[in-house]
Amino acid sequence: MPEAVDVAIIGGGVVGCAIAWQLAKGGASCAVVERGAFGGGASGATAGIVAPLWHLDPDDPAMFRLGLRSLELFPLWSAELAEAGVNPEFQPTGVLRMAFSDADAEELRRAFRWQSQLGLGVDWLERDDLLRREPQANPEARAAVFSPQEGCVRGQRLVDALAHAAGRLGAALYQGVEVTGLRYDGDRITGVETTTGGIAAGQVVLAAGPWSGLGGRWAAPGGPLDLPVRGVKGQRILLRQPGFLPRSATHNFVGYVAPRLDGNVLVASTREEGCFDERVTAEGIAALVSVAVRSFPSLAGAAFVGGRAGVRPATPDGRPIIGPAPGVEGLTVATGHDAVGIMLSPGTAELVAQYLLDGNGTPLEPFGVGRFG
Numbered sequence: 001m002p003e004a005v006d007v008a009i010i011g012g013g014v015v016g017c018a019i020a021w022q023l024a025k026g027g028a029s030c031a032v033v034e035r036g037a038f039g040g041g042a043s044g045a046t047a048g049i050v051a052p053l054w055h056l057d058p059d060d061p062a063m064f065r066l067g068l069r070s071l072e073l074f075p076l077w078s079a080e081l082a083e084a085g086v087n088p089e090f091q092p093t094g095v096l097r098m099a100f101s102d103a104d105a106e107e108l109r110r111a112f113r114w115q116s117q118l119g120l121g122v123d124w125l126e127r128d129d130l131l132r133r134e135p136q137a138n139p140e141a142r143a144a145v146f147s148p149q150e151g152c153v154r155g156q157r158l159v160d161a162l163a164h165a166a167g168r169l170g171a172a173l174y175q176g177v178e179v180t181g182l183r184y185d186g187d188r189i190t191g192v193e194t195t196t197g198g199i200a201a202g203q204v205v206l207a208a209g210p211w212s213g214l215g216g217r218w219a220a221p222g223g224p225l226d227l228p229v230r231g232v233k234g235q236r237i238l239l240r241q242p243g244f245l246p247r248s249a250t251h252n253f254v255g256y257v258a259p260r261l262d263g264n265v266l267v268a269s270t271r272e273e274g275c276f277d278e279r280v281t282a283e284g285i286a287a288l289v290s291v292a293v294r295s296f297p298s299l300a301g302a303a304f305v306g307g308r309a310g311v312r313p314a315t316p317d318g319r320p321i322i323g324p325a326p327g328v329e330g331l332t333v334a335t336g337h338d339a340v341g342i343m344l345s346p347g348t349a350e351l352v353a354q355y356l357l358d359g360n361g362t363p364l365e366p367f368g369v370g371r372f373g
Ligand SMILES: Cc1cc2nc3c(=O)[nH]c(=O)nc-3n(C[C@H](O)[C@H](O)[C@H](O)COP(=O)(O)OP(=O)(O)OC[C@H]3O[C@@H](n4cnc5c(N)ncnc54)[C@H](O)[C@@H]3O)c2cc1C
Pocket: 010, 011, 012, 013, 014, 015, 016, 033, 034, 035, 036, 037, 038, 039, 040, 041, 042, 043, 044, 045, 046, 047, 048, 049, 050, 177, 178, 179, 180, 207, 208, 209, 210, 211, 212, 233, 234, 235, 236, 268, 269, 270, 308, 309, 310, 311, 312, 313, 334, 335, 336, 337, 338, 339, 340, 341, 342, 343, 344
């Protein structure tokens, strides 16, 4: 263990590893402490869809900006990470959203009105155009919208690529080591305690996903740190059908079907409030198979390859918490990304690194924990 670093990061998911890479690039010494394996939480179980146009509300400008910035960074990060040694398998396949009912078609039309103004090449597809693009798509689809710059990434590979790139720049990486507490000198944080010893740090980043919010876990000078982060379980499965892969990540208003570079078809995801386990269940598999067959009926004959589940870190208002923890000097929180943590990871890491390296906290204000009162 290093005796001292500039920044200690709790949690080796996509958020913690992305922040470590950005900090290492900026010249800070840092340590990432992960109690399991890097990507062992939601980040490895994720569907990895990168579709901010579909998941973020343009009426929430701070979130929307973060999404567009992340979308802009994905291809650049992908190339840089591959160059550093591990390809995160980002595929700019585009995202296709298919409507099967009048209500879905109306929602698609409403979204298309503003999406087509963004200059990102978003296109309206009538059924015949859709079937030309995706010949095995369900012909019951009425219309679709295609967003060409979005896509998907393999979550575990992204985490591996980020950790590898950070490590090459000198970040200390610990797996199988749990942070058990924070060290203080008065109100100022001075490091972390772990199961294998302490690390002194000028700054600490709490990026422990849904475990960031467990009441009373992180003692602070003014009492336990109370973060409104809860766990929301999600499952995804992989299918395989020789000779078929969708060209794009597709969504049918219930779930995603996406191609993977290994030839598997990814189907995601369930949303299970109040569940904090990582079991793949028969009910989850059944729900996801119906998502797959709804979009591509031929997948009814696909082989089942496997499934994975993870717990998303969610907040009461759907926005992540990114910024300084009130009343604790030197502690920064970066969590609560719920269903969009992969797609927002580049922008999040950029904001946190700017704050920690240059002291520029203004862009973090909309994401501060203080908004919960
Ligand atoms: C099925 C599913 C589908 C999803 N689909 C998408 C999608 O398509 N697009 C998208 O953008 N997002 C998606 N998400 C959400 C996304 O995966 C998450 O928002 C993101 O992975 C959260 O990353 P994180 O680093 O905050 O948390 P995590 O990945 O959970 O990482 C936190 C890490 O902290 C570690 N930790 C906790 N406590 C400690 C401690 N005391 N000491 C050391 N380590 C600790 C944990 O072991 C864990 O590895 C999906 C999630 C799931 C489950």
